[in-house]
Amino acid sequence: MNKILSIIAFSLMLYIPSVSSQIAVNTDTPDTSAALDITAHNNYRGLLIPRMTTAQKLAIANPAPGLLVYDIDYNCISQYKDTPSNPGVFGWTCQTLFNRHFFYMPSVNIPTSDGSGNLLAGIRSVDLYNIYKTRFDAPAIKSTGAPVSIPYFNKEQLYFYITYCDPCITVTGISDVGVLSYTVNSLPDYDAFMNIVFLVR
Known part of the structure; x- marks a missing residue:
């Protein structure tokens, strides 16, 4: 009897590695590309991954x-990945707010x-992030049935760029939270243009 049990146990040890390469739940035929399927x-349930605050997420050791x-603070699925602006440096990024x-x-x-027609003197500032947040949070007009506000990123999730600026203005800097500093060189003939781009971190 002991010999039979030993043979069964040995056979199971040989068999387990071949079946443990995939884990299937509620199916006998997991997809061949999936480690977990x-x-x-009846397709009326989904998958819940761990839910936590941003602080708890950042406290994970060696993710x-x-x-x-x-992330229950940002209301998004957050992935630990390469930062687009600095490849090789890993950080957390939201995957579900926008696809852009x-x-x-x-x-x-x-x-x-x-x-009164006089140039503004000294270094001036404009809070670009606050303007963006206000416009997205309370758009002037929306289509029928559209949500009242447009989802927007938190300032910590964005980088800020100026890709073009008319010569009548000199940009002296942009802070990490989106405050633009500038000086006025001359009054524009009609309008002055500046292209401002936000990049998701």
Whole structure:
């Protein structure tokens, strides 16, 4: 009897490695490309990944590239991955807010005059992020049935760029939270243009 049990146990040890290469839940035929294949009966259930705050996510020690969590502060699936602007440096990024990695700033007026035809003197500032957030949070017009607000990124999720600026304005810098600093060189003939681009980190 002991000999038969030993043969069965040995056979199982030989068999387990071949079947443990894939894990299937509620299916006997996992997809050949999947290490884990979950099928919900009647397709009325989904998959819940770990849910946590941003602080809890950032406290994970040595996260593996590709690690996924649901960030309840940003309301997004967050992945630990290469940062687009600095390949080889890993960081957390939201995967479910937008499928675009960059977008243009909503139209914004950059003051150049005090209203009496005089140039504004010294270094001026405009909070680009606040303008973007306000326009997306409370758009002027929406289509029938559209949500009241447009989803927007938090300032910590964005990089800010100026790709073009009319010579009448000199941009002296943009802070990490989207505050643009500039000086006025001359009054524009009609309008001055500046292209402002946001990049998702």
